[in-house]
Amino acid sequence: MSANLFANRLYWESTFEIVLSLMAAYPSTNVESVGEEELFNMVISLPNFADDPDLVNEGILKDILREWYEEVNP
Numbered sequence: 446m447s448a449n450l451f452a453n454r455l456y457w458e459s460t461f462e463i464v465l466s467l468m469a470a471y472p473s474t475n476v477e478s479v480g481e482e483e484l485f486n487m488v489i490s491l492p493n494f495a496d497d498p499d500l501v502n503e504g505i506l507k508d509i510l511r512e513w514y515e516e517v518n519p
Contacts, residue, residue, distance in 0.1 A: 453493060454493055454494075454495035455488075455491060455493050455494045455495060455496065456495060456496040457496050457500055457501055457505050458505075460505070460508050460509050460512050461512060463488055463491070463494075463509055464509060464512045464513045464516055465516075466491050466493065466494075467487060467488070467491070467509075467513055468513070468516060468517070470487070470491060471487060476510065476513050476514045476517055476518075477514070479510065479513075481503065481506045481507075481510075484506050484509060484510060485498070485501060485506060488501075488509065
């Protein structure tokens with residue numbers, strides 16, 4: 446895994462960068478089986494995640510899941 450994937454700090458509005466980090470950290474995850482609570486825990490556990498966990502909302506989590514799904518299912 447490249448150190449560059451974790452070089453930039455991640456914030457909730459950086460959905461594409463979060464997705465890239467999730468793909469690197471959880472390469473064998475079935476995105477269709479990930480729920481919002483599990484996704485939340487996965488994102489805040491990323492080593493370069495720097496935002497306030499309390500700032501997230503359902504829309505942000507759904508955007509991340511949608512983008513992640515689209516990246517692994519082109």
